[in-house]
Amino acid sequence: MTRHLWALAAVLLTAGLTAVGLGLRGPGGPPQPPAWAATARPVDHGGPVLPRSLPVRVAIPSIGVSAPLIRLGLDADGSVQVPAADRPGEAGWYDRGPTPGERGAAVLLGHVDSPKGAAVFYDLGRLRPGHRVEVTRADGRVAVFTVESVERVAKDRFPTGRVYGPLDHAGLRLVTCGGSFDRAARSYRDNIIVYAAETSVR
Known part of the structure; x- marks a missing residue:
């Protein structure tokens, strides 16, 4: 594994997507995927591979998400940037x-x-294998991904390696926090990761 990937891992384990929520939706916390959802559902990886074009919006119809996408790079200390907490x-x-749409694993964080x-x-x-994720790109194309697994x-x-590593097709990963909330650390203990593959373009 490259030094760059290990640096990303360290970031995600410490600063990335820790969230500062206080369980405002009740003691159960955010929805958690069932264990069976982590078993990959076969998806055709033969969708078209697109040239590079910046993503501008993500839509996940099954859970009512339609959100703008911002660019995230690395901070001066080498940690990955995360969306501003005051713009949830x-x-x-x-x-x-x-x-999204290029060959490889495009990663969205929220x-x-x-x-x-x-x-x-x-x-x-709440996402399950077979659900759809759509990413609108600056070139006007919409890359449509089908969820393979949620863990x-x-x-x-x-x-x-699974999240950021190379792929032979156009893939997508969605990453957020999950599990129980550690009030002392003000952080969730786990990550929810969605793995998807591009299956069409419109």
Whole structure:
């Protein structure tokens, strides 16, 4: 694994997507995926591979998400940027990786909650294999992805290679926080990760 990927792993385990929510939707916290959703459902990886074009919006019809996408890079200390906590309706695209529709794993990051309540990816744990994720690009094309699996993993076991590693097709990963909330650390203990593959373009 490259030094760059290990740096990303360290960031996600410490600063990335920790969220500052206080369980405003009740003691149960945000929705969590069932264990069976982590078993990949076969999806045709033969969708068209597109040239690079910046993503501008993400839509997830099954959970009512329609949100603008901002660019996320690295901060001066080498940590990955995250969307601003005071703008919980935004998600971000990690701009050191492929754009959605290009060959490789495009990564979108979003908070699960904020001091204002539920954030853009609060319901990510409700996604199931077969659900659709649509990303509108600056070139006017919409890359349509089909969810293959949804998993909840402890932050100290974040699967960096699976999330950021190379692919032979156009893939998408959605990442947010999940699991129980550690009030002392003001952070969720786990991550929810959605794996998807592009299946069409319109």
